[in-house]
Amino acid sequence: MNLPQFFNNNLSELYDRYYKFVDRKMHLDISRSKPCQEQLDLSSELITCLNYRDCLASDGTDYRNYGIVDGIREAKKLFSQLLDMNEDEIIIGGNSSLNLMYDFIARAMTHGVPGINVPWMLSDKVKFICPSPGYDRHFAICKHFNIEMINVEIKDYGPDMDAVEELVANDESIKGIWCMPQYSNPTGTVYADEVVDRLAAMKTKACDFRIFWDNAYAVHHFSENPPVLKNILKACKDAGNPDRVVIFSTTSKITLPGAGVAMMAACKEIIEGIKVQLSMQTIGPDKINQLRHVRFLKNMDNIREHVKKHVKIIKPKFDMVLSVFERELDGKGMAWWNYPQGGYFIHLKTLKGCASEVVEMAARAGLVLGNPGTLFPYGVDPEDRHIRIAPTFPSVEELENAMELLCICIQIVTLKKYSD
Numbered sequence: 001m002n003l004p005q006f007f008n009n010n011l012s013e014l015y016d017r018y019y020k021f022v023d024r025k026m027h028l029d030i031s032r033s034k035p036c037q038e039q040l041d042l043s044s045e046l047i048t049c050l051n052y053r054d055c056l057a058s059d060g061t062d063y064r065n066y067g068i069v070d071g072i073r074e075a076k077k078l079f080s081q082l083l084d085m086n087e088d089e090i091i092i093g094g095n096s097s098l099n100l101m102y103d104f105i106a107r108a109m110t111h112g113v114p115g116i117n118v119p120w121m122l123s124d125k126v127k128f129i130c131p132s133p134g135y136d137r138h139f140a141i142c143k144h145f146n147i148e149m150i151n152v153e154i155k156d157y158g159p160d161m162d163a164v165e166e167l168v169a170n171d172e173s174i175k176g177i178w179c180m181p182q183y184s185n186p187t188g189t190v191y192a193d194e195v196v197d198r199l200a201a202m203k204t205k206a207c208d209f210r211i212f213w214d215n216a217y218a219v220h221h222f223s224e225n226p227p228v229l230k231n232i233l234k235a236c237k238d239a240g241n242p243d244r245v246v247i248f249s250t251t252s253k254i255t256l257p258g259a260g261v262a263m264m265a266a267c268k269e270i271i272e273g274i275k276v277q278l279s280m281q282t283i284g285p286d287k288i289n290q291l292r293h294v295r296f297l298k299n300m301d302n303i304r305e306h307v308k309k310h311v312k313i314i315k316p317k318f319d320m321v322l323s324v325f326e327r328e329l330d331g332k333g334m335a336w337w338n339y340p341q342g343g344y345f346i347h348l349k350t351l352k353g354c355a356s357e358v359v360e361m362a363a364r365a366g367l368v369l370g371n372p373g374t375l376f377p378y379g380v381d382p383e384d385r386h387i388r389i390a391p392t393f394p395s396v397e398e399l400e401n402a403m404e405l406l407c408i409c410i411q412i413v414t415l416k417k418y419s420d
């Protein structure tokens with residue numbers, strides 16, 4: 001490679017720094033968004049707060065027994081406030097919202113969506129709009145059911161709505177769109193009111209088109225004055241499309257991931273239909289875990305206070321990532337990043353064609369980041385630019401080193417690719 005002298009000098013310095021990292025034998029995996037131990041400890045009492053004498057509802061129902069397919073009344077009361085829904089518009093499920101999403105789609109395939117009841121699998125094709133970069137597990141569900149994924153750009157205020165409207169108006173095989181409206185994974189996007197209104201009101205060729213509104217980070221705000229997300233169910237009702245949206249959320253990132261409580265909300269008629277379908281799958285969810293969550297989380301004020309404790313632990317980690325990016329990359333035109341207002345991720349963008357090589361190079365020095373392709377349908381980032389940083393799990397010190405290494409890799413890969 002024939003680099004100008006300036007770049008050659010710079011490159012050899014960067015390689016020196018890189019090999020020092022290789023010698024240090026870092027072992028850090030930040031490929032998934034896991035809370036750190038200190039965060040998990042915030043919910044220790046979740047395990048002990050329930051006593052066997054304390055498992056009765058106010059009407060005497062014993063929650064240790066079978067039944068109540070849509071979840072306990074106390075949990076509906078609490079979590080309907082979290083999602084700003086009516087209590088008859090919510091189902092409280094098991095430990096995983098992803099599981100609720102998967103099951104909803106599986107049932108739509110075989111039995112159709114509630115109210116329409118025409119199995120999607122009878123269509124020649126089923127397609128979903130996938131605003132990207134997005135959540136790999138959404139895309140994995142589509143792939144699993146052979147649902148064709150249509151990539152639509154996610155902009156600062158939500159998906160490119162001109163593209164979405166055009167697609168859904170003209171193609172009856174488009175049955176769904178994935179949305180992560182508050183602090184999207186990984187872009188941190190909060191959907192603007194106009195986007196919510198347009199999603200609610202747009203004309204769709206398929207009458208069984210549904211919005212899959214995955215609001216996993218609904219309360220994960222970093223500041224006292226967070227951006228306010230418009231209520232999609234209200235918007236759908238106002239637009240005359242009350243059955244268009246199914247909302248999902250979870251306490252996975254509030255209490256314990258994998259041992260939290262998942263929930264699903266929709267208009268009352270859809271909820272009733274889901275309950276009928278659900279009753280073929282289960283006699284009832286884990287009501288003891290639901291009750292534990294109600295006892296532990298208590299009320300919305302307490303949930304907000306609990307989230308603040310998480311933020312106190314994780315915000316310095318986000319700040320560290322951002323300060324290393326600023327120190328190492330600012331003004332160099334090699335990468336861009338967002339300043340999230342909440343959620344679990346920082347989104348980093350390299351120049352075209354660099355992201356995979358950067359991630360591979362970092363991995364050779366012991367830093368495991370998610371494969372950039374997985375942020376897109378079919379595992380292919382068409383521009384090879386997007387990297388997801390999940391800063392919550394490591395310590396601030398580990399992150400400082402890891403991000404310095406990442407920035408060195410970005411500079412080496414970019415200089416090699418773009419300077420000749």
Ligand code: PLP
Nearest residue numbers: 033096097098185214216250252
């Ligand atoms: N939805 C989003 C957007 C997520 O980022 C995650 C976890 O990272 C989940 C859902 C998983 O939720 P659950 O643990 O309830 O299945």
